[in-house]
Amino acid sequence: MQLNQATDYAFRAVLHLALAGTGQVVEAQSIAREQSIPMRFLLKIMRSLVRGGIVRSYRGVGGGFALARPAQEITLLDVVQAMEGPIRVNRCLVDPRYCSRHWSQHCPVHQALGQVQSALAQALASHTFADLALGVRAGPTRG
Amino acid sequence: MQLNQATDYAFRAVLHLALAGTGQVVEAQSIAREQSIPMRFLLKIMRSLVRGGIVRSYRGVGGGFALARPAQEITLLDVVQAMEGPIRVNRCLVDPRYCSRHWSQHCPVHQALGQVQSALAQALASHTFADLALGVRAGPTRG
DNA sequence: GAATACTATACCCGTAAAGTATAGTTTAGG
DNA sequence: CCTAAACTATACTTTACGGGTATAGTATTC
Numbered sequence: 001m002q003l004n005q006a007t008d009y010a011f012r013a014v015l016h017l018a019l020a021g022t023g024q025v026v027e028a029q030s031i032a033r034e035q036s037i038p039m040r041f042l043l044k045i046m047r048s049l050v051r052g053g054i055v056r057s058y059r060g061v062g063g064g065f066a067l068a069r070p071a072q073e074i075t076l077l078d079v080v081q082a083m084e085g086p087i088r089v090n091r092c093l094v095d096p097r098y099c100s101r102h103w104s105q106h107c108p109v110h111q112a113l114g115q116v117q118s119a120l121a122q123a124l125a126s127h128t129f130a131d132l133a134l135g136v137r138a139g140p141t142r143g
Numbered sequence: 144m145q146l147n148q149a150t151d152y153a154f155r156a157v158l159h160l161a162l163a164g165t166g167q168v169v170e171a172q173s174i175a176r177e178q179s180i181p182m183r184f185l186l187k188i189m190r191s192l193v194r195g196g197i198v199r200s201y202r203g204v205g206g207g208f209a210l211a212r213p214a215q216e217i218t219l220l221d222v223v224q225a226m227e228g229p230i231r232v233n234r235c236l237v238d239p240r241y242c243s244r245h246w247s248q249h250c251p252v253h254q255a256l257g258q259v260q261s262a263l264a265q266a267l268a269s270h271t272f273a274d275l276a277l278g279v280r281a282g283p284t285r286g
Numbered sequence: 287g288a289a290t291a292c293t294a295t296a297c298c299c300g301t302a303a304a305g306t307a308t309a310g311t312t313t314a315g316g
Numbered sequence: 317c318c319t320a321a322a323c324t325a326t327a328c329t330t331t332a333c334g335g336g337t338a339t340a341g342t343a344t345t346c
Contacts (some may be wrong), residue, residue, distance in 0.1 A: 003256075016218040027323095050323095057324085058312095059312045059313060059324080061313065063322045076259065201291085204290045205346040269311075
C-alpha cells in the first residue's frame with residue numbers, strides 16, 4: 001500500500017518543471033542535481049512521463065524536458081498512472097482470476113474495495129501541480 | 144499501490160468469522176477450505192490478526208478462531224493495519240530520511256500525500272465487517 | 287497421555303523494485 | 317557534414333519482499 005520510489009521521484013521532477021514554467025525546457029542534468037535523483041534513473045523515469053503525455057522531451061544540444069500542458073491540468077493521479085499504470089487497490093478488482101472465491105460475482109469485499117479505490121483516485125486527482133507549486137512559493141506551512 | 148495477497152486473505156477470513164457470528168469459534172481448517180486459502184499461510188495470517196486484537200485464538204482440541212469484538216466494530220482499516228502496519232502512501236510521510244530533499248520541512252508533495260493518505264484511511268475505516276456480512280446475506284448487488 | 291489445534295522461527299523461491307551499463311539516435315552549431 | 321550534447325532503447329544486476337512451506341514446540345481436551 002505504498003507508492004514506489006520512482007513515482008516519488010516523478011512527483012519531484014514534475015514539480016520542478018512546473019516551477020520552471022509550462023513549456024520551459026530544463027535538462028535532465030539539472031533536475032537530477034537539484035532534486036537529488038540518480039541521473040540514469042531519472043532518465044528512465046522521464047521516459048515514462050513522456051509516454052504518459054505529461055512531459056515533452058527535446059533531444060540534441062540544448063534539449064531537455066518540459067511540461068506537455070499547464071501545471072493546473074496535471075494531477076498527482078496523472079503522474080501515478082503514468083508511472084505505475086491504473087491504480088488498483090486489489091488485483092481482484094481488475095483480474096477476475098482473483099475474485100472468484102466462494103462468492104464469485106457478488107463478493108462484498110470486492111464492492112467495498114471498489115469504493116475505497118474510487119476515494120483514493122479522487123483524492124489523488126484533487127491535487128494539481130499548480131497547487132503544489134503554489135505551496136512551494138508560499139513557503140513553509142507545515143501541514 | 145496495492146494491498147498484498149495476505150491482506151486480501153485476511154479480509155476473507157475475518158468476513159468468514161463475522162458470518163459465523165461474533166465469539167463463535169471456527170477452526171482454521173474450515174476457513175482455509177471454504178475460502179481457498181493455503182492452510183499454513185492462513186495460520187500465519189491469523190497470528191497477525193490475533194496480535195492486532197481483531198480475533199482471539201483457542202488452542203487444543205475443539206480450538207480455533209473467533210472475532211475478538213463485534214463485527215460492526217471491525218473495519219477494513221483495522222485489518223489492513225494489523226496485516227501491513229500503519230498505512231503510508233509514501234515513506235517520506237513517516238521516515239524523515241526520505242523527506243529532506245531540497246525543501247526539507249515544507250515540502251508540498253509531502254503535504255498533498257498526507258491528505259491523500261487521510262482520505263484513504265477514512266475510506267477504509269468506513270466499511271465494517273458487519274456491513275460486508277450484510278452484503279453477503281443480501282445476495283448479488285453487483286456494485 | 288495421546289490426539290488436536292494453534293504458536294514460533296526459520297527457511298525457500300520467484301518476482302519486482304531500484305539502479306546501472308551499453309549502444310544508438312536526434313539536433314545545434316561550427 | 318562532423319562533433320558534441322542530450323535524450324532513447326534495451327538489457328542487465330542486485331537486493332528486498334511477497335507468498336508460501338517446514339520443523340519443532342505448546343496448550344487443551346478427553
